[in-house]
Amino acid sequence: MQHYLLSIDQGTTNSRAIIFDRAGNLVSQHEIALNQYFPNDGWVEQDPVEMFNNTVECCREALNKKGLSPRSIAAIGISNQRETTIIWDRQSGVPVYPAIVWQDRRTSDLCRQLSQTRVAKIMYERTGLLLDPYFSATKILWILNHVHGAREKAERGELLFGTVDTFLLWKLTNGRSHATDATNAARTLLFNIHAQEWDEEILRELNIPRHMLPEVLDNTADFGELDEKILGMKIPITGMAGDQQAATIGQACFRPGMVKATYGTGCFMLLNTGSKVMQSTNKLLSTVAYRIDNQVAYGLEGSIFSAGVTIKWLRDTLKLITTAAETETLANNVSNTEGVYLVPAFTGLGAPYWDPDARGALLGLTRNSGREHIVRAALENVGYQTRDLLDAMTADSGAGISALRVDGGMVANNWLLQFLSDILDLEVHRPICIETTALGAAYLAGLQIGMYDSLEQIAELWQMNACFSPQMSDSHRDRLYQGWKSAIDRVIHTK
Numbered sequence: 001m002q003h004y005l006l007s008i009d010q011g012t013t014n015s016r017a018i019i020f021d022r023a024g025n026l027v028s029q030h031e032i033a034l035n036q037y038f039p040n041d042g043w044v045e046q047d048p049v050e051m052f053n054n055t056v057e058c059c060r061e062a063l064n065k066k067g068l069s070p071r072s073i074a075a076i077g078i079s080n081q082r083e084t085t086i087i088w089d090r091q092s093g094v095p096v097y098p099a100i101v102w103q104d105r106r107t108s109d110l111c112r113q114l115s116q117t118r119v120a121k122i123m124y125e126r127t128g129l130l131l132d133p134y135f136s137a138t139k140i141l142w143i144l145n146h147v148h149g150a151r152e153k154a155e156r157g158e159l160l161f162g163t164v165d166t167f168l169l170w171k172l173t174n175g176r177s178h179a180t181d182a183t184n185a186a187r188t189l190l191f192n193i194h195a196q197e198w199d200e201e202i203l204r205e206l207n208i209p210r211h212m213l214p215e216v217l218d219n220t221a222d223f224g225e226l227d228e229k230i231l232g233m234k235i236p237i238t239g240m241a242g243d244q245q246a247a248t249i250g251q252a253c254f255r256p257g258m259v260k261a262t263y264g265t266g267c268f269m270l271l272n273t274g275s276k277v278m279q280s281t282n283k284l285l286s287t288v289a290y291r292i293d294n295q296v297a298y299g300l301e302g303s304i305f306s307a308g309v310t311i312k313w314l315r316d317t318l319k320l321i322t323t324a325a326e327t328e329t330l331a332n333n334v335s336n337t338e339g340v341y342l343v344p345a346f347t348g349l350g351a352p353y354w355d356p357d358a359r360g361a362l363l364g365l366t367r368n369s370g371r372e373h374i375v376r377a378a379l380e381n382v383g384y385q386t387r388d389l390l391d392a393m394t395a396d397s398g399a400g401i402s403a404l405r406v407d408g409g410m411v412a413n414n415w416l417l418q419f420l421s422d423i424l425d426l427e428v429h430r431p432i433c434i435e436t437t438a439l440g441a442a443y444l445a446g447l448q449i450g451m452y453d454s455l456e457q458i459a460e461l462w463q464m465n466a467c468f469s470p471q472m473s474d475s476h477r478d479r480l481y482q483g484w485k486s487a488i489d490r491v492i493h494t495k
Contacts, residue, residue: 128286239444250436
């Protein structure tokens with residue numbers, strides 16, 4: 001009686017396991033916070049072993065909370081923080097260095113050097129990505145060039161590379177499966193999204209050994225079996241996607257022109273462009289939205305590095321709040337920020353600016369500025385950054401976007417979603433299940449084993465919890481957004 005799907009969602013700030021029924025209802029979940037380390041300015045690291053141990057504990061606890069047997073799980077899906085880079089020993093499974101997180105900017109100088117070479121143009125044309133420290137390729141190079149003996153071991157075939165999905169899969173299958181999916185491969189700067197294969201010329205130009213890289217499969221595939229020692233029995237792992245693409249599946253954005261935004265540590269907006277690779281003229285990224293039955297749906301994506309992490313900064317570093325939920329009350333306590341803008345460029349700026357050297361700023365402070373104004377400014381900047389992405393996306397695609405589907409932990413905040421709707425001049429739709437990243441991974445796993453017949457059947461399961469409509473005047477909207485653009489100019493031009 002295999003009624004359920006188990007989703008492993010390894011995010012930037014926590015490890016999570018969620019069990020869904022076949023209707024997409026959340027049955028049980030467990031999560032554990034994941035530590036981050038900041039050894040130098042702009043450096044962000046995590047412990048891959050902690051990721052794996054937390055994942056196993058979350059799976060066990062999610063089952064235990066509802067008294068479920070592993071036999072009730074039909075299949076497992078995996079979603080993960082993308083671009084985060086791990087290299088480990090093929091024999092021992094021990095990482096040679098901590099995971100270098102997607103937010104990490106240590107390779108900024110290397111990216112500047114590479115931007116002057118022919119490989120930068122090749123990368124953009126073939127991978128759809130801009131040359132930036134955000135992606136995995138230069139992280140791989142940093143480890144190979146800075147960890148003692150790593151380059152030599154890699155050349156001998158003794159080391160393996162993977163993004164978080166690949167490392168977890170390798171560990172969960174006890175080293176039997178070294179694979180990734182097309183969406184995660186597409187975020188490395190090494191994968192040709194047109195040919196759907198690792199690009200040999202880019203690998204050669206960067207001197208990255210091909211045998212380090214995992215096999216690339218569809219999002220729905222037989223990735224391997226969970227080692228029976230972990231939960232007491234083997235369970236097929238049949239779905240995998242990077243977190244933003246998994247959320248696109250969970251939000252049922254299957255038609256070209258549909259767009260979703262996920263508000264977690266960062267914010268990521270993805271527009272389905274169908275079978276067409278759309279090259280951006282506004283510094284957005286062309287990427288793989290999903291690949292099923294060897295058929296590729298492409299996407300246009302914009303990435304904001306700091307969204308939920310800004311609220312975490314208010315709570316843990318500035319001590320302005322004790323819980324994230326307080327931000328909604330505090331924002332409602334004042335009618336505006338009185339001209340205060342927060343630009344959260346803690347690790348640089350993402351799309352559409354791509355400035356790795358920018359740093360955060362709090363602007364417009366007066367003697368009247370209080371806690372409420374700063375907290376409200378922290379929420380408002382999420383709306384402004386989303387507007388940056390939406391404007392760029394609309395200019396690139398020409399699409400008449402009618403609504404934005406949102407998910408992630410921040411969308412429980414009604415004030416934020418109303419501000420989003422106001423500043424975007426667009427309807428904002430929140431689904432009943434906001435854990436759409438995990439849900440998307442579960443749907444992919446279920447699709448592979450025949451629990452679902454098609455994407456259309458999955459789309460019918462999507463349900464809206466709330467719709468937010470614009471209430472702000474055009475003049476007020478324009479005035480607020482121009483203030484934001486001025487704040488951005490100050491940050492970029494005063495490094």
